Amino acid sequence: MGKTIPEKLTIKWLQEHYRNNNITPKDVIEEIIDRATKDADMNIWITPPSMEWIQPYLEKLDSLSIESSPLWGIPFAIKDNIDLAGIPTTAGCPEYAYTPDEDAAVIRRLIEAGAIPVGKANLDQFATGLVGTRSPYGETQNSLRPELISGGSSSGSSVSVARGQAVFGLGTDTAGSGRVPALLNNLVGYKPSLGAWSTKGLVPACASLDCITVFAHSLEEAMLVDASARGVEEADPWSKEIPQPVASLPEKIILPKDPLDFYGPFATEYSDAWDRAVEQVKQVGLPIEYVDTTFLAEAAAILYDGPMVAERWAAVGSFVEENPGATFPVTEDVLRSGSASKYDAASVFKANHQLQAYKLKAKQLLRDAVLVMPTAGGTWSRDQVRENPIATNSDMGRYTNHCNLLDLSAVAVPADEAAEKVPFGVTFFSLAENEGFICGTAEAFTQVVAEPxxxxxxxxxxxxxxxxxxxxxxxxxxxxxxxxxxxxxxxxxxxxxxxxxxxxxxxxxxxxxxxxxxxxxxxxxxxxxxxxxxxxxxxxxxxxxxxxxxxxxxxxxxxxxxxxxxxxxxxxxxxxxx
Missing domain, CATH: 3.10.490.10 (Gamma-glutamyl cyclotransferase-like)
Structure with missing residues (x-):
């Protein structure tokens, strides 16, 4: 069957061939299991695809209609900090593992729509990192160049899609984990507005900022997943009634006024790719306004250089204290920074007041606009990250960390390669209430015909x-x-x-x-x-x-x-x- 199933799996291709009886979901799962076995050294999975536990989901399809089930027979990957009933959730830490009795709310909705979970994917431990190297289950390799980082923390979810082991993958995004891996593996990464997808059944990183996200090969397919995953969950205190976005165009596009910083071994290539992407943005045909975006970095600093990092310690600090040596060393350093005595209650309120001012500035700036930024300013080899784990990880978040703090929605999409097998991409940001703007603008961007x-x-x-x-x-x-x-x-x-x-x-x-x-x-x-x-x-x-x-x-x-x-x-x- 391997010769008849393409390397890149899409909803459109599978649905067409299911309807024509060319293949069955079982054929596809068998091929995925084979691919996962061949790629075992890439450290994509914590619980890899296995017919033993996937079989009940295949049998469930017999009771669902392909016509009324929008994701019938569509395999998907689950970041291993999201619950799948009967399968251990590890959050990237073996000692933390537990086996949930019920699916996370988003997982339940996708399965009800006919989707097939095929594995629990590797991640930076406790979703703390943007590099994909902070896991005791091994460093997830980049799907295109194994010497480079895959991006994190949703490393396995993104690489599984890029390697044809899932049609879409669920990640999470607190500071960029649903966008950076999309960039580095040449995928679309869609981060809905805070609360639009329920986080019930998600191991929290920062509960007030966490989002469940999707990796796919196109914005169109990401939105098909969004249609099934979105919606209020009554038992979830963070859930919100945010309708599915309707693609539309803003009045203008915002670009950074000042030169941006690029880093890593492909810094020059990334800079050149950004220049080309800006020209492509201009061809969308909307008015362009250049503005000072330094306040985004100032807002982002509140997350890791301020008291907000204490929310991560609140989530897993007791586990770290009670299980010496169980936490990945660099991850523990980051988590423990949230327990610093300087982060008292007064500092939290002070940071919240600062953040509120930044939110107002973002609202004024993006009321009728979409902001476009590089998804990241570069990448690193895995060796370089091991040598300097904190600084390299911080660099990867320069253009992502502000997003959830400012209650923005975002979608990362591919642009021209920076170098051979080194993807480049941009991210579109909008206010939560204008989520349709990022869909319409990203769609227009990807449809621009590049000048010969x-x-x-x-x-x-x-x-x-x-x-x-x-x-x-x-x-x-x-x-x-x-x-x-x-x-x-x-x-x-x-x-x-x-x-x-x-x-x-x-x-x-x-x-x-x-x-x-x-x-x-x-x-x-x-x-x-x-x-x-x-x-x-x-x-x-x-x-x-x-x-x-x-x-x-x-x-x-x-x-x-x-x-x-x-x-x-x-x-x-x-x-x-x-």
């Missing part, structure tokens, strides 16, 4: 920091990466003023020459190419991996009498030696 572009290889004065880089910028070109030609080229120094390089492909011999690869809109490429003076021009340049891209080449006749600088390996090396 071409790669351009440059080997001289058009490279970064050199005199003609401005021509690349004027043509709206974006630096992509450094590269090297195939070892088939001669590089000469043209006797011009200023001196320029000429790249000539050789029938025999030659060397490998350092290049930069840029991406340029086709709408400006023609004018750019036409402006290049003889003997230079644009042709195909072969790279070291055998691929070819358009780039600067030189006519061979000028090689006679020109200085051969092939041995230097690139134009920048000439500048260094001179």
């Amino acid at each position: 572009t071409t790669l351009v290889a440059v080997c001289g004065l058009h490279m970064r920091g050199l005199p003609l880089e401005t021509q690349m910028k004027d043509c709206r070109a974006t630096f992509i990466r450094e590269a090297v030609t195939a070892p088939k080229y001669q590089l000469i120094k043209l006797p011009t003023e200023p001196a320029k390089p000429g790249l000539i492909k050789q029938a025999n011999g030659g060397g490998a020459i350092q290049l930069e690869i840029w991406e340029m809109p086709l709408s400006t490429f023609g004018t750019f190419a036409a402006s290049i003076p003889d003997p230079l021009g644009i042709g195909k340049v072969e790279l070291e991996d055998g691929s070819e891209v358009p780039g600067f080449i030189c006519q061979a006749y000028v090689a006679e009498g020109a200085e051969d600088i092939t041995a230097l390996g690139g134009w920048r090396n000439l500048l260094v030696f001179n």
Whole structure:
């Protein structure tokens, strides 16, 4: 069956094939079990998929109509701080584990809609972290590049969806845990307004801020899940009557006025991806307003640098005290910070008063608008997080931590890759009462047809920091990466003023020459190419991996009498030696 079931599982594909009797839910579960077994080393699951305990849910489908059950036969993952009856809930801590007698309210609703729970997913212990490495059950690997973090705390839920082991995954989000893993695994992460989804049956992190969220491959499918999960739960004191959002557009889009901070090994690539995303936002066609967003960081500081962190200690502090050594070390450090004597009752009230002022500012700013920010400003390798667990984790929350404190709804959606297999994405924020705005704006953003572009290889004065880089910028070109030609080229120094390089492909011999690869809109490429003076021009340049891209080449006749600088390996090396 593996050959007939796609790697990426979607509601639309499964429903179509169920109705046509091409596959059965049992076929799909068998394939998921096989995939989970093959990916066992990725540490996705705490309770992995098993036919033994999934079988009753398959049998339950016999009593449900596919026509009236919107999620009939749709497999989903559950973050292991959300209760599934009869299956242990660990919250990422074996000593904390208990087996609930009943489903969490959201789980019950999804099962009633025909969805099939397939496993309890790994997480940063007690949902405290944004990196996916703080679990005694192992570090959940990124779905695309295993050396990078998967994001947390809802690590396993997101990776299970990205790896085709669930159609959607339930996460939780107190400070970004339902959005950061979506970004890092190229998914949509939908965080509804506080109280819209019941948190009854959720192990609390900060009960006043906790949300249950969904990971999916598209906003459309996330909203299908939302339709079944949303609604007041009478026995839940945090539950609210918030209708399902209807997609609509705001009057304007808010963007940060000041340059943003990017970090980690792909900081430059993330910055460039943000610039491209901003251009894509502009193509939505709504008015853009640039504002000072520093108050968001000031509000976010209340969560971990203020007394609000005490709410985490209130949730699990007694367990930590009574079970020495049971808590993951870095997690315990974070939790214990909430027990500091400086966080007395007066400090809590003072922080609440500050937060109320920030909420008013957010309400005034977003009354008729949607805010767009990078979902995160970078990522890290798992090795880097182990070396510096607190600072790296804090970086991941720079653009997420404010959200629930300010009672905002949010959706994280993919944008252009930052680098190969390094996703990038943006988050749309709105006031809770305007949740439809994020749906409409995110939908419009994802439907923007990207302007056609071409790669351009440059080997001289058009490279970064050199005199003609401005021509690349004027043509709206974006630096992509450094590269090297195939070892088939001669590089000469043209006797011009200023001196320029000429790249000539050789029938025999030659060397490998350092290049930069840029991406340029086709709408400006023609004018750019036409402006290049003889003997230079644009042709195909072969790279070291055998691929070819358009780039600067030189006519061979000028090689006679020109200085051969092939041995230097690139134009920048000439500048260094001179």
